[in-house]
Amino acid sequence: MERAYQILVVDDHKDIRDLLQRFLQQHGLRVSTAADGVAMGKLMATQRFDLIILDLMLPGKDGITLCREVRSTSNVPIIMLTALGEEIDRIVGLEVGADDYVPKPFNPRELLARIKSVLRRHFAIPTLDEQLSTSPTLYRFADWQLNTLSRELQDPQGALVALTSTEFTLLLAFLAHPNVVLSREDILRLVQGRGADVYDRAIDTLISRLRKKIEPDPKQPRLIKTIWGGGYQLSCEVSHG
Structure with a gap:
């Protein structure tokens, strides 16, 4: 990647947040993290993000609700993470505006490849x-x-x-x-x-x-x-x- 894209990771599991932050930063990305929708909202109010990695199962507002809210005001790319494997969850996530969907457990390298693909599509083609x-x-x-x-x-x-x-x-x-x-x-x-x-x-x-x-x-x-x-x-x- 030629530029250092700003990524926001939203997940209530600290070990996952820390793992992704370290891994993605090692590959040239700038990473902020949030444990829930409240922390996510505060970060988005003060920073501009190029992509959001959003867990489906969160305390308070779930990922589907947060995705819908973000999409109502922004076209920032969103990749959903979830431990649920049913097809209906993937479909609902995409229908409310997610750009991609990665089930847990996941390989960080696969997630990185998905991030690169989504960013490439997003910034290469005008809205x-x-x-x-x-x-x-x-x-x-x-x-x-x-x-x-x-x-x-x-x-x-x-x-x-x-x-x-x-x-x-x-x-x-x-x-x-x-x-x-x-x-x-x-x-x-x-x-x-x-x-x-x-x-x-x-x-x-x-x-x-x-x-x-x-x-x-x-x-x-x-x-x-x-x-x-x-x-x-x-x-x-x-x-x-």
């Missing part, structure tokens, strides 16, 4: 609000036009096609990255901005909805292609003005 602040006013693709100011989509015949807020964010993500394979994780990151309410399991459904609006034959898509094992790709040239 929706960041895209809108730098994006062109008008995108043109396959005889379609998208106006980013009015959020109006115009088909090849000139008719307007209504888009939901989430469909707009998804289309903008593809237009900003034409002919680039975007994984579900990339797409999730890209659409997590103002007006977007989507989680990993909904990506495929959202893609299907957008295809029905812009593809001549949604069952045989030519614009938004499925890349098996990779994700999705907008397969056309894009110009802007």
